[in-house]
Amino acid sequence: MxxxxxxxxxxxxxxxxxxxxxxxxxxxxxxxxxxxxxxxxxxxxxxxxxxxxxxxxxxxxxxADRLLYNLPAVLKAIRRGDVVHWTEGEKDADALIALGLAATSHHQGANHSTREQAAWLYEAPGVVLWVDKDVDQPEVGAHDAAMRHDHLRSLGYTGTIELRRARGPWGGLKDVADHLAAGYTLDQAVPVNPARLAACAARWTANANRRAGYAR
Incomplete structure (x- = not known):
């Protein structure tokens, strides 16, 4: 074509x-x-x-790479003592914001978040990390979530960290925006086992990122 x-x-x-x-x-x-x-x-x-x-x-x-999406609202929510949802994309964050939740995203694409971005969330009582389900390269979404998790822990973050993904089979709903658009509630999201996430993330390579379309 x-x-x-x-x-x-x-x-x-x-x-x-x-x-x-x-x-x-x-x-x-x-x-x-x-x-x-x-x-x-x-x-x-x-x-x-x-x-x-x-x-x-x-x-x-x-x-630019020190900034998170929806930053002033996120900082205000942290001062209130709210949990913050950290997604892989702005569309996902907006879907959560529409529900009245504190949500943010890094802008650089999968596996390009920074410790400077994670530092904004240091005083949050809890962070929910959403894991994208990349169909052909599941290690891409897994590694991205693991990277965000590791950034927080490397900063000495002591709050709770939860890992969640969209409901359904791996070839179905990809992210939290898809999950909510399909009519599911947040309570119906699937908890992700940290050990299984780490095992999947260990298979990640830069080539997998490029094949999934996330080259910078």
Missing amino acids: NDTARRMREVCRYDFTDERGRLIFQKIRYTIDNPRPNERPKTFRYFDPGKYGGIGGLGKPAG
């Missing part, structure tokens, strides 16, 4: 702010019509409002 039939359409923009609510960048989600063979039907770009002297332009600003 030639590229004349391939078209990127903007779906939405996710705002990433600093802790005071100042917009630092946007992550733009696109749908791809008629994707190329082995290409995912979605992609993302960054928009830096400060680029070109404040005109703005595509690109990720320096320091």
Whole structure:
């Protein structure tokens, strides 16, 4: 199929702010019509409002990888003593936010979270880590959740950490957004055994990340 039939359409923009609510960048989600063979039907770009002297332009600003999605609301929830849900994507976080929960996500894609991002959650009484079910490479979602878990523990985090995934077989619902859209409740999410998660995550490689479409 030639590229004349391939078209990127903007779906939405996710705002990433600093802790005071100042917009630092946007992550733009696109749908791809008629994707190329082995290409995912979605992609993302960054928009830096400060680029070109404040005109703005595509690109990720320096320091972006220290920020989490929905950061001011998450920090406010932590001060209230709320549990925070940490997902692999902004769409998943938004599905939880719509339920009135404190939820966040890292923006870099699977297996690219940072300790700086995890540090924002240090004072939360508990964190729920959602595990994505990547059909062909289950180790990708497993390793991403394990990485977030390890970031928290390496910081000396002493709160509770829960691991959950969407209900159903591995080839079905992929993430918490799918889980909720299918009509399931949070209580119907499946707890993930940490030892089994670690065993699956141990099979992860950078090539698996690329095959799953998460190359940076």
